[in-house]
Amino acid sequence: MESVLISPAKALYFGLPGTWLFITIPLVGISIFAYIMYQRSRPLRKAAADPRSGRMSERVAATVKFWLAQYRHPRYLLPGILHILLFSGFLILSIRSLTLVFIGIFDGFVLPGFGGGMGHAYAALKDIAGSYVLVAAVMLIIRRGIFKPARYSVPARYGKEHTAEAVLVLCLITGLVTCDMVFEGSAAAAAARGGLPAESFVPGTGAWIATGLLQPFSVQTLQKLHSGSYLLHELIFFFFLCFLPLGKHFHVITSLFNVYFMKLDKGTVKPVRWGVTDEQLDDLPSFGVKVAEDFTWKHILDFYSCVDCGRCSDNCPANAAGRPLSPRFISIKCRDHLYRKYPLLGSAAAADEQLVSKVLQEDEIWSCTTCGACEEECPVMIEYIDKIVDVRRALVDDGNVPQSLQKPLQALEKRGNPWGKMERKRADWAAEEAFYSRCPVKTLDRKESAETLYFVDSISSFDDRMQSVARATAELLSAAGEDFGILGPNEKDSGHEARRFGEEMLFQDLKEANTEAIANSGVSRIVTADPHAYNALRKDYTRLPPVEHISQVVARGLVFSRLRLKPLEGDDRLYTYHDPCYLGRHNGLYEPPRQVLDAIGGLQRIEMQRSRDRSFCCGGGGLMLFYEPEEEEQRMGVIRARMAQEAGARVIVTACPFCLVNLEDGIKVAGLEGQLEAIDWSELVARQLAD
Amino acid sequence: MEILVCVKRVPDTAENEIEVNRDGSDIERDDLVYSVNEWDNYAVEEAIQIRDKVGGAVTVVTVGDEEAEEVLRREMAMGADHGVHLMDDAFEGSDGRAVAAILKAEIEKGSYDLVLTGAMADDGAGQVGGMLAAMLDWPYASVVNKIEVTDGNKIRVGREIEGGNQEMSDIELPCVLSIQTGINEPRYVGIRGIRKVASVDIPVHGTSDLGLAGDTLGAAGARVKRVDYFVPELGEGAEMLEGSTEEIIDKLIELLKAKGGIK
Numbered sequence: 001m002e003s004v005l006i007s008p009a010k011a012l013y014f015g016l017p018g019t020w021l022f023i024t025i026p027l028v029g030i031s032i033f034a035y036i037m038y039q040r041s042r043p044l045r046k047a048a049a050d051p052r053s054g055r056m057s058e059r060v061a062a063t064v065k066f067w068l069a070q071y072r073h074p075r076y077l078l079p080g081i082l083h084i085l086l087f088s089g090f091l092i093l094s095i096r097s098l099t100l101v102f103i104g105i106f107d108g109f110v111l112p113g114f115g116g117g118m119g120h121a122y123a124a125l126k127d128i129a130g131s132y133v134l135v136a137a138v139m140l141i142i143r144r145g146i147f148k149p150a151r152y153s154v155p156a157r158y159g160k161e162h163t164a165e166a167v168l169v170l171c172l173i174t175g176l177v178t179c180d181m182v183f184e185g186s187a188a189a190a191a192a193r194g195g196l197p198a199e200s201f202v203p204g205t206g207a208w209i210a211t212g213l214l215q216p217f218s219v220q221t222l223q224k225l226h227s228g229s230y231l232l233h234e235l236i237f238f239f240f241l242c243f244l245p246l247g248k249h250f251h252v253i254t255s256l257f258n259v260y261f262m263k264l265d266k267g268t269v270k271p272v273r274w275g276v277t278d279e280q281l282d283d284l285p286s287f288g289v290k291v292a293e294d295f296t297w298k299h300i301l302d303f304y305s306c307v308d309c310g311r312c313s314d315n316c317p318a319n320a321a322g323r324p325l326s327p328r329f330i331s332i333k334c335r336d337h338l339y340r341k342y343p344l345l346g347s348a349a350a351a352d353e354q355l356v357s358k359v360l361q362e363d364e365i366w367s368c369t370t371c372g373a374c375e376e377e378c379p380v381m382i383e384y385i386d387k388i389v390d391v392r393r394a395l396v397d398d399g400n401v402p403q404s405l406q407k408p409l410q411a412l413e414k415r416g417n418p419w420g421k422m423e424r425k426r427a428d429w430a431a432e433e434a435f436y437s438r439c440p441v442k443t444l445d446r447k448e449s450a451e452t453l454y455f456v457d458s459i460s461s462f463d464d465r466m467q468s469v470a471r472a473t474a475e476l477l478s479a480a481g482e483d484f485g486i487l488g489p490n491e492k493d494s495g496h497e498a499r500r501f502g503e504e505m506l507f508q509d510l511k512e513a514n515t516e517a518i519a520n521s522g523v524s525r526i527v528t529a530d531p532h533a534y535n536a537l538r539k540d541y542t543r544l545p546p547v548e549h550i551s552q553v554v555a556r557g558l559v560f561s562r563l564r565l566k567p568l569e570g571d572d573r574l575y576t577y578h579d580p581c582y583l584g585r586h587n588g589l590y591e592p593p594r595q596v597l598d599a600i601g602g603l604q605r606i607e608m609q610r611s612r613d614r615s616f617c618c619g620g621g622g623l624m625l626f627y628e629p630e631e632e633e634q635r636m637g638v639i640r641a642r643m644a645q646e647a648g649a650r651v652i653v654t655a656c657p658f659c660l661v662n663l664e665d666g667i668k669v670a671g672l673e674g675q676l677e678a679i680d681w682s683e684l685v686a687r688q689l690a691d
Numbered sequence: 692m693e694i695l696v697c698v699k700r701v702p703d704t705a706e707n708e709i710e711v712n713r714d715g716s717d718i719e720r721d722d723l724v725y726s727v728n729e730w731d732n733y734a735v736e737e738a739i740q741i742r743d744k745v746g747g748a749v750t751v752v753t754v755g756d757e758e759a760e761e762v763l764r765r766e767m768a769m770g771a772d773h774g775v776h777l778m779d780d781a782f783e784g785s786d787g788r789a790v791a792a793i794l795k796a797e798i799e800k801g802s803y804d805l806v807l808t809g810a811m812a813d814d815g816a817g818q819v820g821g822m823l824a825a826m827l828d829w830p831y832a833s834v835v836n837k838i839e840v841t842d843g844n845k846i847r848v849g850r851e852i853e854g855g856n857q858e859m860s861d862i863e864l865p866c867v868l869s870i871q872t873g874i875n876e877p878r879y880v881g882i883r884g885i886r887k888v889a890s891v892d893i894p895v896h897g898t899s900d901l902g903l904a905g906d907t908l909g910a911a912g913a914r915v916k917r918v919d920y921f922v923p924e925l926g927e928g929a930e931m932l933e934g935s936t937e938e939i940i941d942k943l944i945e946l947l948k949a950k951g952g953i954k
Contacts, residue, residue: 399884406879413882414706414724415724420724421706422707422708422722424722
């Protein structure tokens with residue numbers, strides 16, 4: 001198109017032809033960027049292996065969902081929508097930015113394929129995108145700079161505020177889109193003055209407004225604006241590029257890869273070292289993550305990808321309870337540690353800098369209940385549980401285990417349960433007289449066999465209160481017409497928490513013992529009522545028959561009318577269902593327990609604000625029952641009990657014995673006795689079994 | 692500093708239900724699980740910490756049957772450098788004096804600066820440490836809850852005395868100390884650690900190695916003989932408080948005040 005103004009490539013800048021300048025700026029910018037990226041890649045290349053290249057179609061689908069479609073962003077509605085606007089604008093405008101860089105070098109450059117109608121359509125699209133990016137960026141500047149949502153604040157012990165960085169980047173974005181508007185607007189205004197046909201912009205867009213605003217200026221002024229806005233765009237663009245890998249905006253580059261290489265198997269725990277089989281574990285000189293480079297490359301990429309948005313910590317129950325854990329700062333502290341250890345200028349720091357005590361604190365690492373709320377929320381799919389387990393493995397390897405956990409761990413080793421109860425008493429719950437006469441339970445051995453194994457696990461076997469959950473589960477199985485039995489003294493703890501607390505070898509021993517006992521029992525399927533056992537048997541064990549949770553068995557039994565439930569009588573209290581982490585988030589079983597509850601006539605059920613994948617952990621199961629945090633303001637169970645009360649519920653139903661322990665305690669500590677009752681799902685449903 | 696720690700394998704009181712057998716001669720041992728005596732575990736941790744600070748070596752020693760080897764391995768997994776297993780049929784049924792005599796013979800074979808024992812054992816009488824010091828004619832401090840290594844030939848030890856007060860004493864080396872729980876936080880020993888030391892050689896010393904006369908040891912030489920085990924009869928005086936939590940608390944406070952428990 002003919003133009004009144006001289007293009008940047010031909011214009012003189014400081015007495016030199018623009019082309020010179022616009023070859024130099026990208027060259028310098030790209031060189032600096034490449035150097036920074038090379039430095040940033042050093043720890044990645046030293047990190048532990050982590051095979052993530054397989055299952056391409058799943059990865060592509062996940063990338064489309066979580067990266068391209070920004071699936072998790074609207075979980076925080078306003079910032080989510082604003083981010084989607086920025087992100088889509090970024091994708092659209094990246095083509096324009098690339099074109100602009102080349103325009104300065106090759107006058108009148110047009111990207112291949114963008115010559116005709118396609119080019120016009122794209123021009124309109126990018127004008128619209130640039131305009132809404134400008135609006136979104138300004139709104140975000142106001143939000144971050146003036147309203148300062150609490151989610152972004154940084155407690156002193158974790159580091160420094162990053163508001164300035166956030167606002168600076170938003171200003172850069174604002175600058176980029178504004179420059180393009182001025183660049184185009186000045187050309188169009190000059191063309192109009194010169195009586196040439198001007199580019200017509202979509203009415204209402206920034207370029208359209210700029211054209212109108214610039215109309216009164218002289219051609220000379222417009223030329224200055226045209227050339228100046230181009231130069232400024234160029235400078236901002238390459239400054240921005242090099243600024244990205246310096247802080248939280250690294251995610252602009254890394255998030256695509258971080259999402260593509262995401263963990264695909266929820267609820268699992270990574271092996272001690274990828275490529276090392278369970279049998280070879282004894283030969284490893286060291287376990288877990290002791291120095292930063294012991295993390296896998298993907299975990300380091302996670303640190304680089306953290307946007308410091310605080311969604312993880314906002315949902316972390318340990319953080320809410322005032323424990324010294326904030327998942328966000330695990331990422332930020334480790335990232336900053338790596339930046340310090342591998343500075344952009346100068347040589348790397350000593351290789352043996354220990355992570356725990358220097359970067360992370362022991363209490364911080366033990367505070368995690370592995371509930372997974374953080375991982376469920378993270379828009380860029382950062383993992384926390386595997387990292388925490390890896391750091392725990394290192395602590396266990398060095399003997400640094402809190403005193404409160406040593407006894408239960410040793411009892412697990414000696415007796416196969418964390419309380420150190422006698423093995424031969426493991427099936428005592430089934431021997432209670434009234435129950436036994438009603439529902440005899442077979443102990444599977446050489447003489448007795450069954451089709452289904454009821455895997456009870458330790459707490460329901462030994463805890464006086466939870467034994468009633470075991471009995472209720474047995475009654476449900478019996479009512480559903482299952483031919484089932486238990487392992488009795490041959491059952492050991494599933495080891496779910498032993499593994500997640502970093503005691504891998506103990507877990508391996510428990511797993512082997514159980515696997516052998518299950519194989520010897522000859523069963524063809526397994527049912528459990530303990531979500532932790534359910535997760536362990538499904539995700540941590542191999543070579544087992546299919547495993548189901550009791551709620552699945554009962555839900556199916558109702559569908560096929562194998563069992564019937566009678567309505568509640570004289571009970572008009574509101575019920576609410578608390579999703580256990582290892583049933584819900586880690587295994588996606590949200591519906592079966594609810595379907596069964598809704599099949600009880602007269603049962604009025606409401607949802608708490610935090611339910612399903614945003615369920616709030618009760619305080620943790622297994623070994624977490626024994627852990628005494630050094631710092632805690634309030635117990636998670638108390639917070640959860642209050643949430644149920646706020647929802648208006650009088651009964652909180654859960655489907656996990658550990659949740660029940662924590663909720664019952666929480667109700668007492670919160671002083672809600674008489675106002676709120678906790679009951680196990682199996683207990684409630686077994687009570688409603690029709691005769 | 693060369694440190695020797697005497698350890699014992701005992702039924703784990705936390706993980707067993709202890710019952711007296713029918714004829715009252717012993718406890719039921721069929722279903723028992725054993726572990727390192729808790730006090731000894733603190734003593735080993737303390738020895739390791741002293742070694743890590745001032746150098747030297749930690750040796751753990753036990754008097755016991757073949758099964759006792761597991762506790763030596765566990766303590767070596769914790770960080771002790773050497774283990775010595777004192778085992779002989781003639782040792783069986785030894786009383787406290789005989790155990791002290793056996794340990795004394797082993798100690799005199801080496802050159803130790805410091806000997807630690809647990810203050811007592813779960814299944815013992817808290818007598819070996821004191822007797823051992825007397826037999827060696829070394830200074831002795833019991834129920835030690837603090838150790839400061841000051842200079843070459845003496846150390847400073849603390850004991851908790853009445854009313855939570857702390858008493859500090861200087862004691863000349865070599866000496867024997869019996870260690871109280873709580874002196875430190877013993878490190879965790881996992882299965883992996885134990886497997887690492889599974890094949891380390893542990894010398895076994897018996898009567899002839901130690902130059903001891905068999906007839907002064909074991910059941911034959913015992914001067915203290917156990918005659919009976921029984922569960923005491925349930926006495927009077929227990930009172931169950933009833934009512935709501937608040938009522939129970941009020942009654943308890945009243946009772947404690949009346950009996951002088953709180954002022």
